[in-house]
Amino acid sequence: MKAKIIDGKLIANQIKTELIQEIEKLEIRGFTPGLATVLVGEDPASNAYVRMKEKMCDEIGIQNFGYRLSGNTTENELLKLVDDLKNDHKVHGILVQLPLPKQINEQNVINAIPVFKDVDGFHPTNWGKMMIGEESFLPCTPAGIQELLIRSGYSPENKNVVIVGRSKIVGLPLANILIQKAPGANATVTVCHSKTQNLAEHTKRADILIAAIGIPEFITADMIAENSIVIDVGVNRVEAPEKKRGYRLVGDVNFEAVAKKAKAISPVPGGVGPMTIIMLMRNTVKAMKMANKL
Numbered sequence: 001m002k003a004k005i006i007d008g009k010l011i012a013n014q015i016k017t018e019l020i021q022e023i024e025k026l027e028i029r030g031f032t033p034g035l036a037t038v039l040v041g042e043d044p045a046s047n048a049y050v051r052m053k054e055k056m057c058d059e060i061g062i063q064n065f066g067y068r069l070s071g072n073t074t075e076n077e078l079l080k081l082v083d084d085l086k087n088d089h090k091v092h093g094i095l096v097q098l099p100l101p102k103q104i105n106e107q108n109v110i111n112a113i114p115v116f117k118d119v120d121g122f123h124p125t126n127w128g129k130m131m132i133g134e135e136s137f138l139p140c141t142p143a144g145i146q147e148l149l150i151r152s153g154y155s156p157e158n159k160n161v162v163i164v165g166r167s168k169i170v171g172l173p174l175a176n177i178l179i180q181k182a183p184g185a186n187a188t189v190t191v192c193h194s195k196t197q198n199l200a201e202h203t204k205r206a207d208i209l210i211a212a213i214g215i216p217e218f219i220t221a222d223m224i225a226e227n228s229i230v231i232d233v234g235v236n237r238v239e240a241p242e243k244k245r246g247y248r249l250v251g252d253v254n255f256e257a258v259a260k261k262a263k264a265i266s267p268v269p270g271g272v273g274p275m276t277i278i279m280l281m282r283n284t285v286k287a288m289k290m291a292n293k294l
């Protein structure tokens with residue numbers, strides 16, 4: 001293997017240490033950040049993500065308020081909970097794990113989260129602020145990818161960045177962040193998606209390729225440029241009867257083959273995932289400081 005591994009776990013741990021120090025100082029002054037985590041239904045992947053977020057809260061000194069609602073919860077019931085959390089002064093950030101069950105309109109729920117507690121950065125006001133480069137909560141996965149690139153020495157500045165995937169959680173906001181006229185951005189960004197023609201022609205031009213399409217091992221070695229930087233955002237469960245849990249996690253990149261050609265690659269797991277979680281923690285601390293005018 002030729003590629004250097006971009007170790008998201010290690011970099012997230014550095015940020016974790018920084019946050020712990022900051023939270024300790026706030027604690028001495030009598031301030032404790034609080035995050036409400038809301039999971040509706042029993043999707044195993046969502047359940048695992050929320051548990052990891054809650055565990056990280058405990059580890060770094062953020063007070064966690066965990067809510068588990070049944071898969072039959074109505075939109076009104078969820079909106080009522082969000083409204084209660086809105087008025088709870090111990091709760092500085094509200095995270096409603098997506099996707100939500102079909103009977104609930106996701107956007108209605110996102111719109112109900114107050115802008116200053118929207119630590120996911122999904123509220124339309126935070127979207128708007130992000131687009132015009134105003135201070136806001138940046139969505140955690142895109143912010144984590146930017147931080148991962150910068151801290152691993154592969155700044156997107158002046159680079160051709162090709163994003164495969166246009167989701168509201170990753171591709172779309174990431175493109176907005178990386179084209180900003182701002183330090184750690186200033187990239188030339190192409191966004192490809194399921195309807196893109198001749199996809200490989202685009203991906204082969206990437207200095208930095210970001211795979212966020214949600215298809216296991218979709219990016220193959222022939223689709224990338226020699227010595228490019230590859231960030232794999234995919235987390236796909238693929239059946240694996242030989243494993244005790246019955247599945248294995250694979251990214252959107254064919255790791256083995258791509259790692260022989262790329263200059264650097266982020267693994268799955270241990271790449272973008274830990275960065276998403278730590279960015280959520282950072283946003284929560286930011287929300288608490290804003291709420292207290294610190």
Ligand code: GUN
Pocket residue numbers: 095096097098099120140141169276
């Ligand atoms: N589902 C997948 N990623 C995310 C995320 O970053 N936040 C929320 N709320 N749900 C998600």
